[in-house]
Structures are given as structure tokens and as C-alpha cells.
Amino acid sequence: MSEHLPPNAGAAKTNFRLDDVDRKILSLLQEDASLSLDQIADRVGASKTPVWNRIRKLREAGVIRRQVAILDPEALGLEACFFVLIRTSEHDKDWAARFLKALRERPEVIEAHRLAGDIDYILKVQVRNARAYDRFYQSLIGEVKIHNVTALLSMEEIKATSALPIPDATR
Amino acid sequence: MSEHLPPNAGAAKTNFRLDDVDRKILSLLQEDASLSLDQIADRVGASKTPVWNRIRKLREAGVIRRQVAILDPEALGLEACFFVLIRTSEHDKDWAARFLKALRERPEVIEAHRLAGDIDYILKVQVRNARAYDRFYQSLIGEVKIHNVTALLSMEEIKATSALPIPDATR
């Protein structure tokens, strides 16, 4: 499966009707995108051409976003993973824009969500060690005003997958 | 970049000395693993063979874990993402093993960490909607005893990447 993904320019995000074969293909590819067309065709019980056409359509529809290599954080010396719970007092647009920019600029921020409820944001931050986290933290609060921060340190990654559960036969 | 990743059988996890070229290669591959060897060689300013050898070694050393397709959760109808904070009263081995098994068995659990501090675990759970989350929750607490659960609902994914920050020139 090597192909030119255009970084998914105009993906028609909205709903795409998947059948069982599509789901099987997706489920294979999100486990191992290095499978060859032949292998995929084999395992879904179809032949190359239709499988190839489906994959192309799934890419065009934006169901398949990209194809990436997953690296081992420990092998890169990134031994500390923090989940950061953030409360803010500021709720205006300008603040949000600056906060967002600060997060996007920092590569150690792997994930960031705006939440419902009394905690406003959660971040996942992957760094070398606690000192590196502190540098990140100081730098962040130096750039944008934050009311309250709680950092949860991961002791053990029990499970981590890039594979989404693929719902069966709906829509 | 299509190749037979053996699901990374005996990866020598421990520290691997990376040079600048390795880091450049990793950084390219974790953004787009569909790049061809030629393209990678071009961009790192080397030729195919050495690049290929480096990639092979990085895979064998477990620095590159796998190659996957990243799907769009919304396109799959998975519109709700929850972060779940869990406190438990049980701390024996048997309970932990059952809890772990319960998490690994449930595909909607994308990520699970054991934490330091007063919250014991955090999960990331991706489901179709709030009702699906409730089903997950009921099923989980039916299977293992849990003292206290707080669910944080994501309203907006501000940032999400599979790319780790690659530290420069250390080790």
C-alpha cells in the first residue's frame, strides 16, 4: 500500500455509506497499512481492482485520512506522558485563539480537546521527563493566562491504539 | 513505503542512537508513510540504499513500531469522545488484571493509562454518541468494581497527531 496521499486536500468529510467489505478493508488498513493490495483482496475475499477502487474512494471521501508510521516514544527517549486538565477564567475569542495557537505550535502536545463541564481543556503531552514537562508548563502559562492546571502523570500505558472501532452495518 | 512489518516480534526496545539523518527520516515517515524511498532519500539528502538500511534498522530496533492508516472518526459515525477518570478502591493484582483485560477487550477504549496521584486511571473512549458511552460505562462497571468515575466529554478536538516530537541530538 504505497500511494500518493495528497495531504487530503478537499475531503468530503460527510457521511459515506460503508458496506461490509469497506469495513473489513478499513479494519485491516488501520492495523497494518503495509499490506499489499493482493493480501487485502485475499483477506476480504475480493479481487484487486474493486478493492483498489474502494480504497481510492475511501481516501477521497476522507474516511482514510493519512498513512503514517507509529514510533515508539520510549525509543525516542520520551519517557514521560502527562494528561493536563485546564481551567480558564477567560472565555473570549481572542484568548481562545491565542491558546489554540500556543498548543499547535508545541510538538510535545500530542492531543488537545475542548471539554464540556467544569474542566475546560485536556491535553496529552509527551516529553522526555518531568523537567521537560515543567519547561513546557512554564512556557505555556507564560504565553497565555490559565486559571488552574492539574497534571496527571502516566505511570504505565495500559493500552494505546490508533485503530478506531468500526461500527457494523449502520447508516 | 510498503513493507512487511512483522508485527514487531522481538523489538530490542532499548536505546538506539539516532543521528540527524535518522531523525529526519522518522519525522518524514510519521507524517506520511506513503512516501517512496526515492522521495525520502531526496529530502534527507542521501541516496536510496543507505536510507533503506536505516529504515530497516529503525524497524528492527522497534523505533518504528508499525505503519497504519489513520481514519476519520466522524466519517465512521464516532462523534463522541470521552476522557474517563477512574478511582478505584481495589489495588490487588487480581483486580488489576481483570480491569486490564476488560479494557483491552473493548475496542472503543482507544487509550488507557495507569496514573500517579489520586486518580488511578485515565481512558480515552471513542463512541457513536452519549448513549453508546453509557452502554460502555454500564458494561465496564458491571465487569469490574470501580469506586469513582468522572467522564469528560470532548466538545472539540483542537489538536490530534500521531507524530511524536523528535528530540534533537541527544544520546
Place this chain on the structure above:
DNA sequence: GTTGAAAGGATGGACCT
């Protein structure tokens, strides 16, 4: 590290069911 050659896979066309 470079070149190049052999093998295998990707892409897409033609045609059939």
C-alpha cells in the same frame, strides 16, 4: 555510499460476467 539490476507491487485500461 553509489549504481544498477531483478522481482514484485501499484495503477489503470479493456473486456467480460
Place this chain on the structure above:
DNA sequence: AGGTCCATCCTTTCAAC
């Protein structure tokens, strides 16, 4: 729609230098 065959191009893979 999907299946088969095929032709061409591109990549991977590895040998020889």
C-alpha cells in the same frame, strides 16, 4: 456494480562495486 487479464510504470530489495 464486480471479476479477470494485461501492460506499464514505479518501488523495493539486494548484489556488486
